[in-house]
Amino acid sequence: MDARWLTAPPAEVAAAMATQRRSARPAWVPTKRQMLVHLTWSLLLWYCFIVFMTIGVRVDGYGDNDTGPDDWRDLAIALVVLMVWVLVALLLQRWAKRPPAPRARLAEWRQTLTALANGFxxxxxxxxxxxxxxxxxxxxxxxxxxxxxxxxxxxxxxxxxxxxxxxxxxxxxxxxxxxxxxxxxxxxxxxxxxxxxxxxxxxxxxxxxxxxxxxxxxxxxxxxxxxxxxxxxxxxxxxxxxxxxxxxxxxxxxxxxxxxxxxxxxxxxxxxxxxxxxxxxxxxxxxxxxxxxxxxxxxxxxxxxxxxxxxxxxxxxxRRLANGYRSRGPWPMLRLVGWMLALFFLYVVPGLFAFAGFMSIVDDK
Known part of the structure; x- marks a missing residue:
C-alpha cells in the first residue's frame, strides 16, 4: 500500500487535496460542535420547563392566582438568564457551522489521498x-x-x-x-x-x-x-x-x-x-x-x-445461520415507536409545561 500521504508535509497534502476537490465526510455525520449545540438547546428547553413551572405552581398554589412582587422578580431574573442562554446558544450554533479544525481536516485529507493513491x-x-x-x-x-x-x-x-x-x-x-x-x-x-x-x-x-x-x-x-x-x-x-x-x-x-x-x-x-x-x-x-x-x-x-x-x-x-436475524419482525417498528415517544417526552412535554407555567405567572386573574 502507498502510504506516503499519511506522513507528507501539510502544505503538500493541502495542495494535492485542492486538485481533487472531494471530501470523505458527508454532511449527515454530526460533529462534536453540532452535538454541543443540540445539547445546549435541549437543556435550555428543560430550564424553561423547570423554572416556569416552579413559579407557576407557586402563584397558583400559594398565591391564590395573584402574581406578587417576588414572583415578578424571579420571572425577570429567569428571563434574563434565558436571553443570555439563547445568545450563547446562537453563538455556539454559528461556531458549529465553521469549517472543521485544521488538524481534523488534515487527517481527513490524508486518509482520502491515501485511498486514492491505492485505487480506492x-x-x-x-x-x-x-x-x-x-x-x-x-x-x-x-x-x-x-x-x-x-x-x-x-x-x-x-x-x-x-x-x-x-x-x-x-x-x-x-x-x-x-x-x-x-x-x-x-x-x-x-x-x-x-x-x-x-x-x-x-x-x-x-x-x-x-x-x-x-x-x-x-x-x-x-x-x-x-x-x-x-x-x-x-x-x-x-x-x-x-x-x-x-x-x-x-x-x-x-x-x-x-x-x-x-x-x-x-x-x-x-x-x-x-x-x-x-x-x-x-x-x-x-x-x-x-x-x-x-x-x-x-x-x-x-x-x-x-x-x-x-x-x-x-x-x-x-443461506443463513439459524436465528441469525432475530432483530427482524415487529422489533424495528417497536423501536421506532419507542424512539418517537422518547422524543415526545424529551421535547414536547417540557415545552408544553414551560408554556403552561409561564401563562400561570402572567395570568393573575
Whole structure:
C-alpha cells in the first residue's frame, strides 16, 4: 500500500487535496460542535420547563392566582438568564457551522489521498448495505468513512456505526468486504484473539451450529455453519485458507454471506495509521484471494440443475445461520415507536409545561 500521504508535509497534502476537490465526510455525520449545540438547546428547553413551572405552581398554589412582587422578580431574573442562554446558544450554533479544525481536516485529507493513491474511491452512503451479523439491523447502521474499488474483485472498507438497542451506546466496527465470484454457504468465524469475550456473537446464533475443526484452528476462531453444511464449510476452509486466517486475520471476525466475505474488528479502524492500510493489503492479497478461488469452484450439490443456471445458488438450508436475524419482525417498528415517544417526552412535554407555567405567572386573574 502507498502510504506516503499519511506522513507528507501539510502544505503538500493541502495542495494535492485542492486538485481533487472531494471530501470523505458527508454532511449527515454530526460533529462534536453540532452535538454541543443540540445539547445546549435541549437543556435550555428543560430550564424553561423547570423554572416556569416552579413559579407557576407557586402563584397558583400559594398565591391564590395573584402574581406578587417576588414572583415578578424571579420571572425577570429567569428571563434574563434565558436571553443570555439563547445568545450563547446562537453563538455556539454559528461556531458549529465553521469549517472543521485544521488538524481534523488534515487527517481527513490524508486518509482520502491515501485511498486514492491505492485505487480506492471515497464513497458516501448513509445506510449500510451489508446484510451481515455485525451490523444488524442494517437499516439503522451507517458507514463513515467508506472506500470502494471496482474490478474483478470488488472491495469496500470503512467503519460501520450503529446503536445497540433503542437508546444504547454507539458501536463502531472496522470492516473490509470482498465480493466473491459465486455464493458460499453462510459461515461465521468468531475470532478468539481480538479482545472480545469468546463466543460473544453479535446476534443470537444457535451454538449447536458450532463446527469442530482439526489442528489448532479452534484456538483462534469459533466457526459456525448452518446445520447440514459442515462439509461445505470445510471445503471453503481449506488448510491453506485456515493457515492464512491464523497468520493474517487472527484479529478479525469473518463472515461469509451470499457472495461476499466480510472481515471486521470490534473497534473502529484508524485510516490515518499506515498499519491499518498494511493489514488491508495483507488480507486482500492473502486469505481473501484464497477464498475467491474456493468460491469460484464451489457448487451446492443439494440444488439440482446448477449447470443450467446462469448463476450458482445456495440451497435454502445453507443461506443463513439459524436465528441469525432475530432483530427482524415487529422489533424495528417497536423501536421506532419507542424512539418517537422518547422524543415526545424529551421535547414536547417540557415545552408544553414551560408554556403552561409561564401563562400561570402572567395570568393573575
Amino acid at each position: 474511491e471515497p464513497q458516501l452512503r448513509i445506510a449500510s448495505p451489508l446484510p451481515v451479523l455485525i451490523g444488524q439491523p442494517a437499516g439503522r447502521a451507517s458507514v463513515y468513512p467508506r472506500f470502494t474499488a471496482a474490478g474483478d474483485q470488488r472491495v469496500e472498507f470503512g467503519n460501520l456505526v450503529w446503536r445497540t438497542g433503542m437508546h444504547g451506546r454507539p458501536v463502531t466496527r472496522g470492516y473490509l468486504a470482498v465480493t466473491l465470484p459465486s455464493p458460499l454457504p453462510h459461515l461465521y468465524l468468531d475470532s478468539l484473539a481480538n479482545g472480545r469475550t469468546p463466543g460473544d456473537l453479535p446476534t443470537s446464533v444457535d451454538r449447536s451450529q458450532r463446527l469442530k475443526l482439526e489442528g489448532d484452528f479452534d484456538r483462534h476462531f469459533a466457526a459456525y455453519a448452518p446445520s447440514g453444511y459442515g462439509t461445505d464449510a470445510l471445503y471453503a476452509l481449506a488448510p491453506d485458507v485456515m493457515a492464512a486466517l491464523i497468520d493474517d486475520a487472527a484479529g478479525f471476525d469473518v463472515e461469509i454471506i451470499d457472495d461476499r466475505v466480510v472481515f471486521s474488528t470490534p473497534t473502529a479502524a484508524d485510516y490515518s495509521d499506515a498499519a491499518t492500510w498494511s493489514r488491508i493489503e495483507t488480507v486482500l492479497s492473502g486469505v481473501a484471494l484464497r477464498l475467491v478461488k474456493r468460491a469460484a469452484a464451489y457448487r451446492d450439490d443439494r440444488v439440482s440443475g446448477q449447470h443450467l443456471r446462469p448463476a450458482r445458488v445456495i440451497g435454502p438450508g445453507g
